[in-house]
Structure formats: structure tokens, C-alpha cells
Amino acid sequence: xxxxxxxxxxxxSADGGGVRRRDFIxxxxxxFAGVGGVVAVLPLVNQMxxxxxxxxxxxxxxxxxxxxxxQAIKTTYRSQPLFVRHLTPEEIAKADAxxxxxxxxxxxxxxxxxxxxxxxxxTMGVCTHLGCVPLGAGEGENKGEFGGYFCPCHGxxxxxxxxxxxxxxxxxxxxxxxxxxxxxxxxxx
Amino acid sequence: xxxxxxxxxxxxxxxxxxxxxLMGAVAYVSEPPVPTAEKxxxxxPKHVSYSFDGPLGHYDKAQLQRGFQVFSEVCSAxxxxxxxxxxxxxDLGYNEAEIKAIxxxxxxxxxxxxxxxxxxxxxxxxxxDKFPKPFANNVAAAAANNNAIPPDLSLMTKARHSGxxxxxxxxxGYQQQPAELLQKFPDVKTPAGLHYNPYFANLNLAMAPPLTxxxxxTYGEGQPKPTVDQMAKDVAAFLTxxxxxxxxxxxxxxxxxxxxxxxxxxxAYMSYRNIWAETKH
Amino acid sequence: xxxxxxxxxxxxxxxxxWIDERLPLPRLVYNAVGxxxxxxxxxxYFWNFGVLSGLALMIQIVTGIVMAMHYGANELVAFGxxxxxxxxxxxxxxxxxxxxxxxxxxxxxxxxxxxxGLYYSSYKAPREMVWLLGLIIFLLxxxxxxxxxxxxxxxxxxxxxxxxxxLFGAIPVVGEPIQTWLLGGFAPGNAALNRFFSLHYLLPFVxxxxxxxxxxxxxxxxxxxxxxxxxxxxxxxxxxxxxxxxKDGFGxxxxxxxxxxxxxxxxxxxxxxxxxxxANPLSTPAHIVPEWYxxxxxxxxxxxxxxxxxxxxxxxxxxxxxxxxLLLFFLPxxxxxxxxxxxxxxxxxxxxxxxxxxxxxxxxxxxAPAEEPFVMISQVAAAYYFAHFLIILPLIAAFEKPxxxxxxxxxxxxxxxxxxxx
Numbered sequence: 001x002x003x004x005x006x007x008x009x010x011x012x013s014a015d016g017g018g019v020r021r022r023d024f025i026x027x028x029x030x031x032f033a034g035v036g037g038v039v040a041v042l043p044l045v046n047q048m049x050x051x052x053x054x055x056x057x058x059x060x061x062x063x064x065x066x067x068x069x070x071q072a073i074k075t076t077y078r079s080q081p082l083f084v085r086h087l088t089p090e091e092i093a094k095a096d097a098x099x100x101x102x103x104x105x106x107x108x109x110x111x112x113x114x115x116x117x118x119x120x121x122x123t124m125g126v127c128t129h130l131g132c133v134p135l136g137a138g139e140g141e142n143k144g145e146f147g148g149y150f151c152p153c154h155g156x157x158x159x160x161x162x163x164x165x166x167x168x169x170x171x172x173x174x175x176x177x178x179x180x181x182x183x184x185x186x187x188x189x
Numbered sequence: 190x191x192x193x194x195x196x197x198x199x200x201x202x203x204x205x206x207x208x209x210x211l212m213g214a215v216a217y218v219s220e221p222p223v224p225t226a227e228k229x230x231x232x233x234p235k236h237v238s239y240s241f242d243g244p245l246g247h248y249d250k251a252q253l254q255r256g257f258q259v260f261s262e263v264c265s266a267x268x269x270x271x272x273x274x275x276x277x278x279x280d281l282g283y284n285e286a287e288i289k290a291i292x293x294x295x296x297x298x299x300x301x302x303x304x305x306x307x308x309x310x311x312x313x314x315x316x317x318d319k320f321p322k323p324f325a326n327n328v329a330a331a332a333a334n335n336n337a338i339p340p341d342l343s344l345m346t347k348a349r350h351s352g353x354x355x356x357x358x359x360x361x362g363y364q365q366q367p368a369e370l371l372q373k374f375p376d377v378k379t380p381a382g383l384h385y386n387p388y389f390a391n392l393n394l395a396m397a398p399p400l401t402x403x404x405x406x407t408y409g410e411g412q413p414k415p416t417v418d419q420m421a422k423d424v425a426a427f428l429t430x431x432x433x434x435x436x437x438x439x440x441x442x443x444x445x446x447x448x449x450x451x452x453x454x455x456x457a458y459m460s461y462r463n464i465w466a467e468t469k470h
Numbered sequence: 471x472x473x474x475x476x477x478x479x480x481x482x483x484x485x486x487x488w489i490d491e492r493l494p495l496p497r498l499v500y501n502a503v504g505x506x507x508x509x510x511x512x513x514x515y516f517w518n519f520g521v522l523s524g525l526a527l528m529i530q531i532v533t534g535i536v537m538a539m540h541y542g543a544n545e546l547v548a549f550g551x552x553x554x555x556x557x558x559x560x561x562x563x564x565x566x567x568x569x570x571x572x573x574x575x576x577x578x579x580x581x582x583x584x585x586x587g588l589y590y591s592s593y594k595a596p597r598e599m600v601w602l603l604g605l606i607i608f609l610l611x612x613x614x615x616x617x618x619x620x621x622x623x624x625x626x627x628x629x630x631x632x633x634x635x636x637l638f639g640a641i642p643v644v645g646e647p648i649q650t651w652l653l654g655g656f657a658p659g660n661a662a663l664n665r666f667f668s669l670h671y672l673l674p675f676v677x678x679x680x681x682x683x684x685x686x687x688x689x690x691x692x693x694x695x696x697x698x699x700x701x702x703x704x705x706x707x708x709x710x711x712x713x714x715x716x717k718d719g720f721g722x723x724x725x726x727x728x729x730x731x732x733x734x735x736x737x738x739x740x741x742x743x744x745x746x747x748x749a750n751p752l753s754t755p756a757h758i759v760p761e762w763y764x765x766x767x768x769x770x771x772x773x774x775x776x777x778x779x780x781x782x783x784x785x786x787x788x789x790x791x792x793x794x795x796l797l798l799f800f801l802p803x804x805x806x807x808x809x810x811x812x813x814x815x816x817x818x819x820x821x822x823x824x825x826x827x828x829x830x831x832x833x834x835x836x837x838a839p840a841e842e843p844f845v846m847i848s849q850v851a852a853a854y855y856f857a858h859f860l861i862i863l864p865l866i867a868a869f870e871k872p873x874x875x876x877x878x879x880x881x882x883x884x885x886x887x888x889x890x891x892x
Contacts, residue, residue, distance in 0.1 A: 033453060043565070049560050051540075052560075192804060203861070209774065210849035439737070
């Protein structure tokens with residue numbers, strides 16, 4: 001009846017050189033299955049990343065020719081609002097006059113615009129507090145206490161350089177990468 | 190009871206099927222099915238070989254570019270390519286600037302609204318756009334093409350059996366209607382406005398032969414001579430890519446996966462034998 | 471039930487002990503598919519297909535959930551969103567090809583599982599409930615697969631939906647209202663597409679639930695085996711883990727190799743080219759066929775070409791097609807032979823192989839165009855199909871003289887190895 005003995009336990013746990021080699025095979029097989037399982041999960045995770053068509057829309061061209069000084073337009077960049085503002089000399093002066101060192105997020109207007117095109121302030125229209133769209137880009141909207149943008153959700157005030165001056169927002173309005181493709185056109189992204 | 194009921198139902202279904210078979214067989218012998226021109230003269234696609242055949246095959250980028258040239262100079266006048274974007278042309282080896290130029294100079298413009306007036310208007314395509322359609326809708330397409338709507342070509346080579354060879358055969362298969370056919374089936378003379386092609390399912394096709402003369406498309410330096418055969422072959426390759434743009438990554442991923450699975454399965458087999466080694470079964 | 475010699479779950483790790491006292495889930499798994507389930511030691515490779523079916527369902531659920539994140543169930547965009555998955559979504563082509571071929575592989579392993587059950591008469595007492603639940607799973611799978619095939623909204627999707635719902639139109643009086651109700655319109659459209667998507671997402675989880683019942687019912691008498699002789703003692707069994715987990719692991723490896731060959735090197739081989747043409751209600755494809763796994767039933771549907779007095783041929787075809795599946799529910803009471811395994815039933819075995827051939831012929835005819843000689847062949851094949859289950863099986867049971875059975879599983883195993891049991 002020896003042939004009938006259930007010897008699985010011996011094969012798995014008993015000591016001896018041959019048995020250790022066998023253990024190794026079992027461990028190797030299970031490890032391979034584990035690695036295969038993990039690798040199979042990667043595409044399942046990766047499919048939730050932006051698809052090729054979404055990435056292709058990741059840049060926006062804006063025609064500046066119609067924006068007069070003092071005006072701003074709202075457009076979209078990566079499906080989020082983008083503010084393009086043509087600053088007046090007074091607004092530029094006001095922005096330059098601020099004491100940079102005392103700001104919550106110290107930046108000068110020059111750092112936030114393209115050299116030689118200081119009158120074009122291009123920022124995301126997304127409040128750095130919790131993501132609302134600030135007012136001030138549209139005609140007649142509340143521009144806040146500093147003449148720039150004002151976020152009505154929790155009362156953040158931005159100045160004419162889009163810098164946070166008052167309210168809960170931690171940072172200045174984000175400036176996306178901008179390049180001038182001609183004197184009157186920019187490429188964002 | 191179950192078995193008596195089953196027996197009766199079985200007798201009914203099987204019996205009636207055999208009766209139907211006999212009646213059908215009698216009808217088949219007394220009135221044999223009428224042969225049709227489609228059955229006797231339709232041809233399967235010709236055999237043609239490509240660089241992308243087989244499990245290791247790759248697209249030949251130069252050929253895809255030539256095929257794209259044929260598509261843009263000949264096919265695109267009537268056929269849309271609505272699931273393909275200009276940006277996808279990067280797969281053919283074009284760089285960003287070239288793709289931008291191709292999109293900008295594309296003969297058909299992308300419909301959009303005028304940003305100032307809101308009226309329907311068109312603009313130059315950009316790389317992220319799909320290839321614009323030559324006709325605004327099916328009614329316009331039918332009206333311009335003698336009531337036949339030119340099908341979209343994005344998926345054509347997957348929408349026919351042996352699609353690549355089918356496109357090649359169709360483009361090179363136009364011919365006079367054989368005299369033998371007219372002799373046998375005098376009623377099926379190719380109607381005016383249609384064109385005889387034995388590779389087309391019902392033999393008569395609304396599309397006039399699109400590739401007619403050598404040199405119809407001018408290929409660049411160092412490329413093969415643009416014979417009709419070569420152009421057909423190239424555009425069929427291009428349409429294989431439009432239908433299955435991910436073929437190369439699919440095949441290379443497949444080889445890696447198979448290799449892994451072979452090792453893993455061998456280990457699983459050894460582990461199985463090992464666990465059962467002491468147990469007869 | 472479990473055999474008295476089954477291993478008992480004794481968690482060693484304190485954490486497992488803690489969990490097991492509060493929620494005996496580890497115990498449940500241990501007793502269901504672990505070392506606590508004693509299984510006959512002589513199962514052959516045909517017993518792998520149950521686990522492989524479960525694996526195929528998991529593949530379908532995972533790839534399906536992922537694709538639902540990108541698909542739009544609207545007749546205007548459905549076809550385009552499938553192409554979006556194929557072209558733009560990261561690894562989307564892999565998800566879709568795995569899902570499309572996964573359906574085929576699910577049916578392949580389930581058909582092998584069913585024919586295993588037919589050959590070894592796994593449907594016989596005391597396992598009737600296992601068989602009945604299995605058939606319910608099969609019906610649910612067919613419904614799920616059909617609705618899933620509609621979702622890409624290609625030509626075959628559209629015309630498949632139209633033809634299959636048209637089957638209900640064959641029912642007298644209530645048929646047409648039922649068809650309209652199923653579609654939510656007079657032809658397949660947005661309403662049908664949306665409800666099919668909803669149900670296509672729901673039914674796989676219902677299938678998973680019935681699978682749990684199927685396994686539960688199986689564990690009452692325990693697994694059958696190639697001799698058909700019931701387990702007599704501990705020497706006849708081995709614990710499921712590690713013995714059959716190892717064997718199923720190897721089976722899964724072979725399954726994945728074949729699956730990978732299909733997905734990566736011939737992803738459209740089992741599909742139909744017409745489904746790469748967007749749905750067009752104004753133009754029917756020259757040759758409508760369902761997916762290959764429905765071909766045998768489709769052949770039976772089309773085999774009825776003559777009215778039977780007041781019953782129109784169309785209705786007969788529909789009735790016969792449904793009957794061809796429903797009759798399997800009565801199988802445990804049609805085949806009354808006390809011997810289970812086909813190995814010991816010489817006459818039954820011959821007819822079994824004729825049935826396999828018959829179903830293959832039906833499948834071939836179902837995929838072929840509806841013209842001669844395929845219609846005549848499918849009439850003979852369908853006649854045999856009904857005769858086999860409803861007439862021949864009961865008769866064989868009554869007249870066949872089975873071969874002598876081994877005394878026990880162990881005796882059979884030892885005889886195979888040329889030894890005698892003591």
C-alpha cells in the first residue's frame with residue numbers, strides 16, 4: 001500500500017537535496033505567475049492616463065490682434081480656462097510698484113511675462129486655492145481690491161500681474177508656457 | 190413521463206426535419222439552383238506579399254508614405270478617412286513640422302464655426318484634427334457620385350476578407366466584361382455608369398478605375414516606378430496601416446508575452462509533475 | 471458536505487486566526503478551493519475546463535470594466551468610441567482584442583466543459599443541480615455575448631440585433647409587441663443600444679453569482695471522475711490544493727499561450743469583417759451570421775424550411791432552437807443508465823462521438839450561407855441532434871450492456887499502472 005500514501009507533505013516540506021530543488025521549482029512557478037499578474041495590471045492602470053487625442057489637444061493658439069489694452073479674453077488651455085490680458089501702462093506701473101519681498105508668492109511682472117512683451121499677461125483662470133474660476137477677465141466683472149482678478153468662492157484677490165495679494169489662495173495664478181509665434185499670436189503649451 | 194414526452198417531441202422535430210430534407214432534396218433535383226454570374230465570375234483577391242506579413246512583419250515606412258501620397262492625390266477627392274488624425278502620420282516617419290504643413294495644405298478644410306460670427310465656416314486643419322471629409326454628409330456624397338456613396342477608408346482593409354489583398358486586387362482588377370459571361374448571362378451586362386471588376390462582390394462597381402496610368406502620382410527620388418500595380422500595392426499598404434495602426438506594437442508585445450508564457454508554463458508543468466511525483470493518478 | 475477525512479482549517483498566523491473567528495472567509499476559501507476539499511485523484515485534463523471558464527470570466531470582467539471607461543453607448547458615437555479605444559487610449563487595442571477574443575475563448579472552454587460533462591455523464595444523480603445551474607450560466611453567457619456584440623454598433627451588431635430580436639416576432643399574437651418592447655423601438659436604435667450596454671455590464675456579475683451556486687452544489691457530492699465510481703475512502707482522493715491548483719496552473723498556462731497567440735497575432739480571425747463597417751439601417755450585409763459560438767443553434771434555426779400544417783416554418787425554427795438548449799435541462803432524467811462514465815459504455819460512447827461530429831457539422835453549416843447543400847446537411851444534422859438526446863439516449867440506457875466497473879477509483883488507478891490493489 002506504500003504507493004497509495006499521500007506524500008504531498010513530504011514532497012513539500014521534508015529536507016534533503018532533491019526535495020529542496022523541487023521546492024525551488026514550486027517557488028519559481030508561483031513567482032513567475034505573480035510577476036505575470038503584476039505586469040498584466042500595468043496596462044489596466046495606464047489606460048486611465050490621458051489618451052493620445054487628449055494629449056494632442058495640449059496646446060492652444062491664441063490670436064491677440066483683437067485685444068485692446070485694458071481688455072482680457074477667456075479661452076481654454078487643456079480644457080481649463082486661460083486668461084489673456086492686455087495690460088495698460090497704468091496696470092503695468094501698478095504691478096511694478098508692489099513690494100515684491102512682501103508678497104505671499106514673490107514674483108515680479110517681468111518674471112511672469114515674456115521679455116519685451118510685458119503688456120501680455122497670460123495666466124490660467126484657475127484660482128490656486130480650490131480651483132474656481134476668478135472674475136475679472138470679462139467686461140464689467142469684479143476685479144477685486146487690487147484691480148486684477150477676484151475669486152468669488154473664498155475671496156482671493158489677485159493684482160494686475162495675477163499675483164495673490166489677499167485671501168486664502170497660496171500661490172499666484174499659474175503662468176503656462178507661452179511662445180510668441182508672431183507679433184499678434186501666441187502658442188500656449 | 191419525461192421520456193415519453195421527450196420521445197414524442199424528438200420524433201416531431203427529427204421527423205419533420207427529415208421530411209423537410211426529403212422535400213428539399215426533391216426540389217433540389219427537380220429544380221436545381223440557378224447559377225448566377227456573381228457565383229461563377231467573382232474572384233478571390235490575388236496573392237500579394239508585404240513587409241508586414243507574418244508574426245514578425247513591420248510596416249515599410251517609405252511604402253506607407255508613397256501610399257499616403259496616392260491616397261491624398263487620388264482617393265481623398267471622394268473617400269473620407271474619418272478615424273485617422275493628421276498627428277497619426279508621425280507613424281509614417283513624418284516629423285512635427287511636416288505634419289503641420291500637410292494638415293495646413295490639405296485640400297479639404299475642417300468645418301468649424303467662425304469665432305467672431307458663429308456662422309458655419311471652415312478653417313485649415315491642425316495636426317490634432319481628423320482628416321476632414323470630402324462631403325458634408327451622405328446625401329451630398331450620393332448626389333456628387335451618381336447615387337453611390339464612397340465608403341470611408343479608415344477601416345477598409347479590416348472590413349473585407351483578406352482586406353489588403355482585396356484593395357490591391359480591386360484597384361488592379363478593372364477589365365472588360367468577359368464575352369463568356371455575356372454569353373452565359375446575357376441579362377447581366379454591366380449597366381451604364383458602372384464598371385466591371387471581378388474582385389467586387391457583385392461584379393459591377395460604381396467607382397471608375399482610379400489608377401489608370403503609370404506616373405499618375407510622382408514618387409520621390411529613389412522610390413520605385415509609380416506603375417499602376419505599384420501605386421495599388423502602396424495605397425493598400427497605407428490603408429492597412431490606417432485600419433491597424435498599432436500592428437507593430439501588437440506583434441512585438443506578443444512575442445515578449447509568448448516568451449514569458451512559455452517559460453512560466455514550463456515551470457508550472459514542472460511544479461505540477463513535482464507535486465504529483467509521489468502520487469499515482 | 472465534506473468527506474470525514476477532509477483537512478481542517480487550522481490557521482497558524484495570528485492574523486488569519488483573528489479574521490477567521492470574526493469572518494470565516496479564509497475557512498470558506500480553504501474548504502472550497504484549498505486543501506480542505508478532497509478531490510478524486512484520477513481526474514484527467516478535461517477537468518481543467520471548469521477553472522479555465524472562471525478564468526475566462528475574470529478576463530472578460532476586467533477588460534470590460536476598463537473599456538466601459540472609454541465607450542459611449544450612443545448610436546451616434548458608439549462605433550467611433552470603439553475606434554478611439556483602438557487608436558488613442560493607452561493600450562486600448564490590447565483591452566479590446568482581449569475582450570473580443572476572450573468571449574470566444576470563454577465559449578471554447580465552456581463547450582469543452584459541457585462535452586466533458588456529457589461524456590462522463592456528470593449530470594447524473596446526485597449532481598443534477600450542478601448541471602442545471604451550469605445550463606443557466608450557459609444561457610446567461612449567450613445573452614451577455616449577444617448583447618456585447620451589439621455594442622460596437624457595426625453592421626453585424628445592428629443586423630444581429632435586428633435578426634435575434636426578430637426571433638421573438640415569430641411568436642403568434644404577442645411576438646411583435648415583445649420585439650418592440652425588447653428594442654424600445656421598431657428597429658435597433660439608441661434605446662436598444664443603451665439597454666444592451668446596461669445589461670451587458672450587469673449579467674457577468676449575475677453569472678459570477680450563479681457560478682458560486684454551481685460550485686456550492688458541486689461540493690455537496692464532490693467532484694465526479696473519469697471512472698464514474700464514487701469516492702469510497704481517503705485513498706481515493708487528494709486535497710485540491712496543492713494537487714489540482716498545480717494542475718490548473720499548468721492548464722492556465724496553456725490557455726494563456728493559445729489566448730496570446732489569438733490576441734497578438736490573429737485578433738480578427740474569429741471576428742467578422744462586416745463589423746468594421748458602421749451600422750447602416752438601409753443596407754443589409756450580403757451574408758449575416760452570428761459569432762461562431764452560436765453557429766450550431768443558428769443552423770437549427772434555419773433548418774426548418776417548410777410549414778408544419780398551421781405552424782409556420784419560422785416559428786418552428788425558433789421553437790427548435792430554444793428546444794435544442796432547453797432539452798439539456800431534462801438530460802438527467804432522459805439518460806437513465808446507472809453507469810456514468812462513457813469509458814464503460816461502449817454503445818453510448820459511439821453515439822457520443824457522432825454527437826460531437828454532428829455539432830461540428832451544424833456549426834459549419836450555421837456559418838455557411840443559407841443555400842444548398844448546407845441547408846440539407848443541417849436538416850439531417852439537426853434531426854440527429856434532437857434524436858440523440860430525446861430518442862437515442864433513453865433507448866441506449868435501456869438496452870446497452872455496460873462494461874464491468876472497477877471496484878474503486880484507487881483500483882482503477884493501480885490497474886492503469888499495472889499493479890493490483892491489496
